Amino acid sequence: MDTQTGPARLDQRIESLRARLPAGQFILLMRVFNACLAGGGSDVSRLHLTPEEQELFTPEVQGEIVALLGLALPGTHGTPLRAA
Numbered sequence: 441m442d443t444q445t446g447p448a449r450l451d452q453r454i455e456s457l458r459a460r461l462p463a464g465q466f467i468l469l470m471r472v473f474n475a476c477l478a479g480g481g482s483d484v485s486r487l488h489l490t491p492e493e494q495e496l497f498t499p500e501v502q503g504e505i506v507a508l509l510g511l512a513l514p515g516t517h518g519t520p521l522r523a524a
Contacts, residue, residue: 450511457504465496472497473508 458466468489475487489497 446511446514450508453508453511461501464492465498465501468493468496469501469504469508472501473505473512476505476509477512 454470457469461469472487479486
């Protein structure tokens with residue numbers, strides 16, 4: 441039985457990603473995740489990612505952002521990200 445709270449699970453997932461992803465990808469992931477939280481949506485096109493950032497914005501990173509949003513905002517799990 442999972443007894444962790446949502447915030448604890450979110451923190452654990454973020455720390456796991458910090459350890460696993462290259463620094464540039466992790467920084468981008470957190471930037472997009474925070475923008476989604478602040479903007480209340482999943483449209484990342486307004487972030488104007490550089491070509492280098494677009495390269496780092498892999499399907500894996502996008503999936504992790506969706507997973508983090510699902511932990512942070514119950515009811516959004518599975519919401520696809522819309523990129524430029």
